[in-house]
Amino acid sequence: MISIRRLLRFALLALGLAACPGLAGAAELRVSVTNSAGEPVPNAVVSLPGELTADFIPAEPLEMAQVDVQFDPFVLVVPRGAEVLFPNRDRVRHHVYSFARGNQFELELYGREQERSVAFSAAGAVPLGCNIHDQMIAFIRVVDTPFAVRTDGDGVAVLTGVPTGMTTLTVWHPYGNAENNLVTLDFDPAVDPAPQVTLDILGQH
Amino acid sequence: MLTFRSLRTKLAVIYAGLFSLVLLSVGAAALFTVQNSATGMVRGEMSATAAVFNRIWDMHAEQMGDAADILSRDFGFRAAVATRDDPTIDSALENLRQRFGFDLAFVMTENGSIVGVEPSGLEMRDGALFEILSSRDSAGGVLLIAGAPHHAVARPVRAPTRVGWVVFAYRLSETGLSDLTELSSIPLDARLYWRESDGDWTAQQPDAPGLTHYTGGETDIANFDRGVRFTPDRTALASVLPIDAFTEGLPVALVLEYPVALAMAPFRGMFVSIAAAGLAGLLILIVGTWVLARGLTNPIQALERAARRLADGEAMRVDLAGRDEIARLASSFNTMGETIAAREQRITHLALHDADTGIPNLQALEQAVDAALASDDWASTHAASVGIDRFHQIRGAIGYALCAHMFVDLERRIVAAVPGAKVGRVATDALGVVFAAADADAAAASAAAISDAANQPLTLGDDQVDIHATIGYAKAEDASLSGLTVIECASVAVDQARTVDHKTAAFDREAYGDPTRMLSLMSRMINGLGSGDLFLAYQPKFDFRSQSIRSAEALLRWQDPERGFIGPDEFIPLAEETGHILPLTEWVLDRAIADQVRMRAAGHEIQVAINISGRLVSDNRFIRHALDRLSRHTGRICFEITETAVINNPEAALENIHALRDAGISVSIDDYGAGLSSLSYLRSIPAEELKIDKAFVLELGTVQSDRLLVKSTIDLAHSLGMKVTAEGVEDAESIAILASMGADYAQGYHIGRPMPLAGFLDYMQERGSESDTDCDDARAAG
Numbered sequence: 003m004i005s006i007r008r009l010l011r012f013a014l015l016a017l018g019l020a021a022c023p024g025l026a027g028a029a030e031l032r033v034s035v036t037n038s039a040g041e042p043v044p045n046a047v048v049s050l051p052g053e054l055t056a057d058f059i060p061a062e063p064l065e066m067a068q069v070d071v072q073f074d075p076f077v078l079v080v081p082r083g084a085e086v087l088f089p090n091r092d093r094v095r096h097h098v099y100s101f102a103r104g105n106q107f108e109l110e111l112y113g114r115e116q117e118r119s120v121a122f123s124a125a126g127a128v129p130l131g132c133n134i135h136d137q138m139i140a141f142i143r144v145v146d147t148p149f150a151v152r153t154d155g156d157g158v159a160v161l162t163g164v165p166t167g168m169t170t171l172t173v174w175h176p177y178g179n180a181e182n183n184l185v186t187l188d189f190d191p192a193v194d195p196a197p198q199v200t201l202d203i204l205g206q207h
Numbered sequence: 208m209l210t211f212r213s214l215r216t217k218l219a220v221i222y223a224g225l226f227s228l229v230l231l232s233v234g235a236a237a238l239f240t241v242q243n244s245a246t247g248m249v250r251g252e253m254s255a256t257a258a259v260f261n262r263i264w265d266m267h268a269e270q271m272g273d274a275a276d277i278l279s280r281d282f283g284f285r286a287a288v289a290t291r292d293d294p295t296i297d298s299a300l301e302n303l304r305q306r307f308g309f310d311l312a313f314v315m316t317e318n319g320s321i322v323g324v325e326p327s328g329l330e331m332r333d334g335a336l337f338e339i340l341s342s343r344d345s346a347g348g349v350l351l352i353a354g355a356p357h358h359a360v361a362r363p364v365r366a367p368t369r370v371g372w373v374v375f376a377y378r379l380s381e382t383g384l385s386d387l388t389e390l391s392s393i394p395l396d397a398r399l400y401w402r403e404s405d406g407d408w409t410a411q412q413p414d415a416p417g418l419t420h421y422t423g424g425e426t427d428i429a430n431f432d433r434g435v436r437f438t439p440d441r442t443a444l445a446s447v448l449p450i451d452a453f454t455e456g457l458p459v460a461l462v463l464e465y466p467v468a469l470a471m472a473p474f475r476g477m478f479v480s481i482a483a484a485g486l487a488g489l490l491i492l493i494v495g496t497w498v499l500a501r502g503l504t505n506p507i508q509a510l511e512r513a514a515r516r517l518a519d520g521e522a523m524r525v526d527l528a529g530r531d532e533i534a535r536l537a538s539s540f541n542t543m544g545e546t547i548a549a550r551e552q553r554i555t556h557l558a559l560h561d562a563d564t565g566i567p568n569l570q571a572l573e574q575a576v577d578a579a580l581a582s583d584d585w586a587s588t589h590a591a592s593v594g595i596d597r598f599h600q601i602r603g604a605i606g607y608a609l610c611a612h613m614f615v616d617l618e619r620r621i622v623a624a625v626p627g628a629k630v631g632r633v634a635t636d637a638l639g640v641v642f643a644a645a646d647a648d649a650a651a652a653s654a655a656a657i658s659d660a661a662n663q664p665l666t667l668g669d670d671q672v673d674i675h676a677t678i679g680y681a682k683a684e685d686a687s688l689s690g691l692t693v694i695e696c697a698s699v700a701v702d703q704a705r706t707v708d709h710k711t712a713a714f715d716r717e718a719y720g721d722p723t724r725m726l727s728l729m730s731r732m733i734n735g736l737g738s739g740d741l742f743l744a745y746q747p748k749f750d751f752r753s754q755s756i757r758s759a760e761a762l763l764r765w766q767d768p769e770r771g772f773i774g775p776d777e778f779i780p781l782a783e784e785t786g787h788i789l790p791l792t793e794w795v796l797d798r799a800i801a802d803q804v805r806m807r808a809a810g811h812e813i814q815v816a817i818n819i820s821g822r823l824v825s826d827n828r829f830i831r832h833a834l835d836r837l838s839r840h841t842g843r844i845c846f847e848i849t850e851t852a853v854i855n856n857p858e859a860a861l862e863n864i865h866a867l868r869d870a871g872i873s874v875s876i877d878d879y880g881a882g883l884s885s886l887s888y889l890r891s892i893p894a895e896e897l898k899i900d901k902a903f904v905l906e907l908g909t910v911q912s913d914r915l916l917v918k919s920t921i922d923l924a925h926s927l928g929m930k931v932t933a934e935g936v937e938d939a940e941s942i943a944i945l946a947s948m949g950a951d952y953a954q955g956y957h958i959g960r961p962m963p964l965a966g967f968l969d970y971m972q973e974r975g976s977e978s979d980t981d982c983d984d985a986r987a988a989g
Contacts, residue, residue, distance in 0.1 A: 099282075101289035101366050131367025133282045139367045176368075 031161040032196040035153050035173055037203045042157025045077040046175040046201060047143045049150035050161060050168045054081055058148040063087045063119055066130065066140060068096050073130055073140030077176065079150050080142050085121045090114050097133035102126060105144060127176065127183065141176045164191070171197060177204040214507065215500035222496045223489060230485040237481060245470040246444065249393065250435040253446045253463055256391035260448065260461065263390070267358055267377075268347050268451065274307055275362035275373040288314060288322075289366035296322045303375070310378045311357065314364065315340060316371040339454050340372050348451030349401060349459040350376060356399055356411060359453050381411060384461075396464040399450075402428075402457050421445040421462050428458040442467055506533045510540055522548050564611045566618045567631035569694065575629040575641045576693055580683060584643070589650050591640040591680035592697035593617065593661050594705070598636030601674065609667045613674065614638065616665050624660035625653050637701065639694050644682075651713070654680045658711045677704045681714035689716055729787050731767065732778055736794050741765045743798050744961035745815070747970065748932060749953045751946050756974060758814035760847065760954065761799045762961045763791075779820070788820050789829055796836060796844075802964050803842040811971045816845035816875060821852030825859040834870050845873035847898065850888050861891060868893050875932070880920065890927065897924040901935020901955070908940040918948045925949070 031050070035043040063085040067074045071092055080086055088109055090096050099108040104124025111134075112118055122128060125146040132138035143150070149168075151159040171187040178185060179202040189197045211217035278284055278299065287295035296314055300323040304312035313323030319337040340346060340361055350359040359376035363369045384397040399411040400418045408418040408426065420438060422431055428449050435446045443466045450459040506527050513523040523544050527537040559571035567575075572590075579588040595601065595613075602610045617638055618630045625642050633639035640657055644650035661676035679700025686693040696714040703719070704712030735741040745759040765773040782788040799815045806813050823829040837844055846867060853860045864874055875896035876889070880903055889897075899920055903913045917933065924931045933945050936955030945953055959970055 099286075101286055101370075103290075106290075129366070129368045131365070136280070136365065136367065 029164050029166060029191060029195070031164045031168075031191060033151075033153075033159045033161065033171065033173070033199060034196065035157045035159070035175075035199045035201055037201060042153070042155070043175060043201055043203060044153050044155050044157055046153045046157070046159070046173050046178070046199075047077065047079050047145070047150055048153065048159040048161065048199070049145055049147050049172045049174070050164060051170060051172075052147040052149045052165070054083075054146050054148055059084050065089060066142065067091055068098070068132070068138070071132075071135050071138060073132075073138055075152075076140050077152055078140070078142045079152050080122050080144050081148070081150075082125050082144050082146050083121065083123060085119050086142065088118045088120065090116065090118075094134075096135065096138070098130060099133055100128045100130050100142075102128040105142075127174065129176070143174055166191070171199065173199045173201055175201055175203060178202065179204050214504045215497060218500040218503075219493055219496045223493050226489055226492050230489070234478075234481055234485070238478070241474045241477070242467075242471065245474065246467070249444050249465050249467075249470045252391060252393045253395065253435045253444060253465060256393075256395055256463060257446055257448050259390050260397075260463075264358075264450065268360060270307065271309070271358070271360040271375045271377075272345075272347060272362065274303055275360050275375050278303055279362045279364040279373045285364055285366040285370070288316070288364045289370045291316070291322075293322050300373075307375070308377070309375045311352065311359070311374070311376040313374050314371050315361075315374060317369060322371075336374075344369065344372075346453050348453040349379065349399070350453035351401065352376065355379075356401060356459070361453075379411075384411075393465060394469070396462075398462045398464065399459065400462060401452070401459040404457060408460075418447070418460060418462070421447050421464070428460060431460065437467075438464075444470070503533070506537060510537060513540065513544070517544055517547065520551075561614075561632040563607070564614045564618075564632060566615060567629065569631065569633045569639065572629060572631040572633060572639045572641055572694055573692060575631075579641065579643065586683055587643045587645055588683040588693060589642050589644045589653070589680055590693040590697040591642065591654055591657050591678055592633065592694065592701045593621065593638040593640065593657060594634075594677045594679070594698075594701040595636045596675040596677055596705075601672070605667060605670070605672060609672075612667050613665055613672070616667075617661055617674075617676075620660040620663070621657055624656045628653075633694055633698065637698065639697065640680075641694075647682075647713070650680060650682060651711075654678050654711050654713070662710070675710075677701050677709075678711040679704050679714065680711075685714045685716055689714075689719060725781050726785075728773075728778055728781060729785050731770075732765070732782065732787065732791070735765060735767065736791070740767055741794075742963060743795065743802060744963055745802070745813075745967040746954060746961040747959040747967070748816075749936075749942075749958045751951060751953065756959075756971060757812070758816065758843075758845070758952070759967065760816045760818075760961075761795065761802070762818075763795060764961070764963075783820055783822055788822060789826065792817075792819060792823055792829065793832060793836075796833060799844065800836065800840050800842065803840075803844070805964065806968065806971075807842065809968050809971070811968070812843075813971075814843035814845055814873070816847050816873075818877065819846045819848050819852070821849055821855070821860075824848055824852040824863055825856040827859070827863070830863045830866060833872075834866065837870065837872060843873070845875050845896070847875045847877040848894075849877050849882065850879070850884060850892070851882060853888050853892055854883070854885075857888075857891070861893075864893055876929075878934075880916070889923075894929055896930045896932060896951075898932040898934055898954075904933045904935040904941060904945075904955070905937060907933075907944050908938065914944065914948075917945075917950075921948050921950055 033048045035046040035048065037043050058081050060081075064078060064080055065087045066078050067087075067089045069091045071094065078086065088096075088098055090113060093114070095111045095113045097109065097111050098118070100106060102124075104126065105122045105128045107120045109118045109120070122142060122144040125144045128142040128144060130138075130140040130142060143152075149161050149164060151161050153159045168191060169188055171189055173185045173187065174183055176183060185199060185201055187197060187199055211220070281299075284296070284299050286292070287299065300312040300314065303309070313321050315321050315337060319341075336350075344363040345361060347360040348358070350357050352359070356379040357376040358379055359374060361372045361374045364371045364373055379399060384399060398415050400408045401411075402408050406426075410416075410418070419426060421436075423436070423439075425431060431447050431449060433446075433448070435444055437443070438445055443464050445462055445464045448461045448463065450461050452459045506525070509525050509527070510533075513525045517523045524541050525537045526541075527534045559567055559574070561568045576588060576590060579585065601613075605613070614632055621630050621638065621640055622628060625640065628640050628642040630638055630640050638661075642653055644653050657680075658676065658678045661678065662674070665672050665674060679697045679702070681693050681696030681700055683693055685691075685696045689696060691699065699719055700712050700714035703715050704710070732741065742764055743761045744764045745761055747756040748758045748760065749755075750757045763775055763779075765775075765778065767773055779788070782791050795817050799817050803813065803815050806815075833846075848864075853864075867874055873896065874892070874894045875898055876892060876894045877898050878900045879889075879897050881900040897920070899917055903917050903920075907913050907917060921931045930951040931949075932952040932954055933941075933950050934954050936942060936945065936953040936957050938957055941955075942953055942957065962970055
C-alpha cells in the first residue's frame with residue numbers, strides 16, 4: 003500500500019502541473035481507475051497526449067527517496083529530460099540501478115550525505131531496484147506529455163488544463179496486464195467528463 | 208490303512224514319517240522366522256534408503272536451487288539478462304554448469320525465449336516450459352525434457368522486476384538412479400514413474416511393471432501407501448516414494464524394489480544345512496530303526512518260525528539272550544514246547560500202550576506191521592495171536608492185577624523165544640506178535656516156539672498158574688487177500704484153531720470165506736425175491752390114516768441166473784446173521800398164502816407148513832405181522848420151528864407160540880433129534896406135531912437102533928399129544944415100518960420131491976387125491 007505521505011506529495015505535484023501557464027480555458031479531467039474487481043487502483047499513471055515543452059520541466063528536481071529501505075514514491079511521473087534526485091534517507095547505503103532501455107543508470111553505493119541525481123532522456127517505464135536490497139522496487143514513468151497524473155489512493159487522477167478535443171486516454175500501471183502495461187481509452191470529454199478505466203492488475207504487489 | 212507284512216518295515220516307515228514331520232515343522236518354523244526377520248530387515252533398509260534418497264534428492268534440489276539463486280541475484284548476470292547480453296549469459300551459465308556438473312543450464316526470459324546453449328543439443332519445448340513457469344517464480348522437481356526425466360529447478364531473475372528464469376537440470380538416467388540406491392546397504396532396484404497429462408502413469412524403463420503393481424491398484428498419489436509392502440505375487444518388497452514434480456498436477460513417484468529371493472539369499476546356506484542335516488538324520492534314523500527293528504524282529508521271526516514248526520509237530524527251542532519281554536516270551540515258548548512235547552509223549556505212550564499192563568497195544572503193533580509192510584521184505588511179515596484159553600475164568604480166579612502180571616511175563620517170554628518179535632496186547636485175552644519169517648516152515652517154527660513159551664506154567668505171586676494158550680498166525684499175503692489186517696487174520700486163526708481143537712493154526716483163508724461176497728449175496732437175495740429167482744417148492748406129506756396127501760412143506764429155493772443153485776444152508780444162516788431173515792420170512796409167508804389160494808382154486812385143500820427161524824419166534828414184530836396176515840386168510844398154515852427157538856428166550860418164545868396156537872395156527876417141532884433135544888422143552892412147547900429128523904429115518908430098514916429110537920420117539924410124541932412126521936422117507940420099506948410104528952405122516956423122496964407150485968399141482972392131479980379129510984384135529988377152519 004502506498005503511504006499517506008506519498009499520496010500527499012503526489013497531489014502536490016499534480017497541483018503544480020495544473021498551475022502551469024498557457025493552458026487557460028482548458029478543462030479539468032477526472033479519471034477513475036479500477037481493477038476488474040471494481041476496486042480503486044492507485045499508482046496508475048493516466049496521461050493524455052500533448053507537447054512537452056521546457057516550460058513543463060520543473061525547476062526543482064523531482065525526488066525518488068529511499069526511506070526505510072523502500073523507494074518513495076512507488077511510482078514517479080517524470081517528464082522526459084527532467085532530473086530526478088535519489089536522496090538516501092536511510093542509515094544504510096543503497097545501490098540503485100535500472101536496466102531500462104535508454105534510461106539505464108547505476109548509482110553505486112552511496113550514503114545519506116551523498117546526493118545523486120539522474121536525468122531520464124527516454125520516455126517509458128523505468129523499473130528501479132537496489133542491488134543490496136532486493137525488496138526495494140519502484141517505477142519511474144518518463145512521459146513525453148505535460149498531461150500525466152498518477153492516481154491517488156482512491157484510484158482517481160485529476161488532469162487540469164486539458165485542452166479540448168482530447169479523445170485518447172492512456173493508463174499505465176507497473177503491473178498492468180497488457181502490452182507494455184498500457185491501456186488506451188477513447189473518450190468524449192463533453193459527454194463524459196469523468197471517464198472510468200478498468201485495468202487488469204497482476205497480483206504481484 | 209496301510210498294512211505291513213514286516214514289522215521292520217512298519218517301524219522304519221513310521222519312524223521315518225514321524226521324523227520327517229518333525230523336520231518339516233522345524234523347517235517351516237525356521238523358514239517363517241527367517242523370512243519374517245529378513246523381510247523386517249529389508250523393510251528397515253528400504254525405509255532407511257527412502258529416507259536417504261529423500262535427503263539426497265533434497266540436497267540436490269537445494270544445491271541447484273542455491274546455485275540458481277546465487278546466479279539469478281548476481282548483479283552482473285541480472286544486468287546481462289535484463290539487457291539481453293546473450294554471450295555473457297551463456298558464459299555465466301556454462302561456467303556454473305561445469306562447476307556443478309548440471310546437464311542443462313539455461314535462462315528463459317519473460318517473453319518465453321531461451322538463452323543458454325543446451326550442451327546436449329536437445330530440443331526444448333520452450334512453450335510448454337514457459338507455460339509452467341509464467342504463473343510462478345520458482346519451481347523444482349522432475350521435469351520431462353524431450354521425453355527424458357530431469358531433476359530441474361527454476362529461479363526467477365529480477366532486475367528488479369522479473370525478467371526471466373534461471374533453469375538448472377540434470378538428467379535422471381537409470382544408472383543415475385542406481386547410483387542413488389548404491390548408498391543403500393542392500394542392492395535395491397529404483398524405478399521412476401510419472402504421470403502423463405492424460406492421467407496414465409509411465410515408467411522410465413519401458414519393460415517395468417505398471418505402477419499399480421506396487422500401489423495395489425491405487426493411482427492417486429495422495430493415497431499412496433508410504434510403507435514397504437509385498438508385491439501381489441509376493442516375490443518382492445516395494446516402497447513407493449512420491450517425488451517433487453516440476454509441473455503441478457503431474458506427480459512423479461520413485462519405486463524402490465527388492466526381491467524376496469535376494470533377501471532370503473543369505474539364509475540359503477542355512478536352509479541347505481538344515482535340509483542336509485535333516486536328510487542325514489533321516490538316513491541315520493532309517494538305518495538305525497532298521498537295525499533296531501532287526502534286533503526286535505529277528506527274535507520274533509525266530510519265535511514265529513519255531514511256533515509254526517511246533518505246530519507241525521517238531522520239537523523246537525528258541526534261545527535268546529537278554530532279559531527283556533521277548534527273551535521272556537522265548538523262555539515261555541520253550542517251556543510251552545517242552546510241556547507240549549512231554550504231553551505228546553505221554554499221549555503217544557498212552558495211545559500205543561496198554562493201560563493195564565504197560566506193554567504195547569494193538570495200535571503199536573499195527574504201526575509195527577505198517578513199518579514192516581513198507582519195507583522191501585514186506586512178504587516176510589507175519590503176525591501171531593496168542594489167545595489165552597478160558598481167560599475169563601483165570602481172571603476171575605487170580606484177579607485183574609495178577610492177570611496184568613501174567614501178560615507182562617508172557618510178553619517177556621515170547622520176546623525171548625522169538626528174537627526180533629514185537630509183542631503187544633491186542634485184546635483182553637490175547638497178545639499179538641509181529642515177527643518176520645522167510646517161509647511157511649519158518650513161520651510154523653516161530654509159531655511153535657511162541658506156543659511153547661506161552662504154554663508154560665507161570666508163577667504169579669506165590670502161586671503157580673497153569674495157562675493154556677491157542678496160537679493163530681498169518682502172513683502178510685493173507686491180509687491183503689482177505690481184506691483184514693494181518694493181526695486180525697491171526698486172531699481169526701486163533702478161532703479157527705480152537706474150532707478144530709488145535710494148539711496152533713495158520714490162518715485158513717478158505718475157511719474164513721469172503722465177507723464181502725456174503726453181503727453181496729444178501730442184496731442179490733432181496734433182488735431175487737422180486738424177480739422170481741427165489742421161489743417156494745412144496746414137498747408133499749403122506750397121511751397114513753387117510754392114505755392121501757393133505758399137507759406139504761414149503762421149502763425156499765434160490766436159482767440165481769449167475770451163480771446157479773444156492774442152497775438154503777448157504778444163505779439162511781447169513782440172513783439170520785444180517786437180519787434179512789425177517790423180510791425173507793414175511794415174503795415166504797405171503798407167497799405160501801398166495802400159493803395155497805391157487806391150490807384151493809385147483810381143488811386141493813392142502814395144509815402148508817413154512818419154516819420159521821428160531822430168532823423170529825421170539826420176535827414180537829414178526830409174530831404180530833404173521834397174526835395180522837393170517838387173520839385175513841382161511842387156509843391152514845403150519846409153522847415149523849426147532850427146539851433151539853425156545854432155548855435162547857424161553858418166556859417170549861413160549862408166549863408167542865401160545866398166541867399162534869390161539870389164533871389157530873399149527874406149530875410143528877422140526878428136525879427133532881438132530882440138535883440138542885431137551886425133554887423139558889419138548890414138554891413145554893405146545894406143538895401139535897413132531898418131525899423126526901431124517902438122519903434117523905434114512906436107514907430105518909437096516910439099522911436096528913434107528914428103529915428103536917424112532918419107535919420110542921413116536922410113542923413119546925403120542926403120549927405128549929403130538930402127531931409124528933417122519934422125514935427122509937426114501938423107500939417103500941420105510942413106509943411100511945413107519946406105518947407099523949404108528950407114525951402119522953411120512954415125508955421124503957419116496958412120497959415126492961420138493962416141487963414148484965405148478966409141478967406140485969400136477970403131482971396132486973396125478974394122485975387124484977381126495978380133499979375132504981382133515982390133516983389133524985386141531986384145525987378150525989375148513
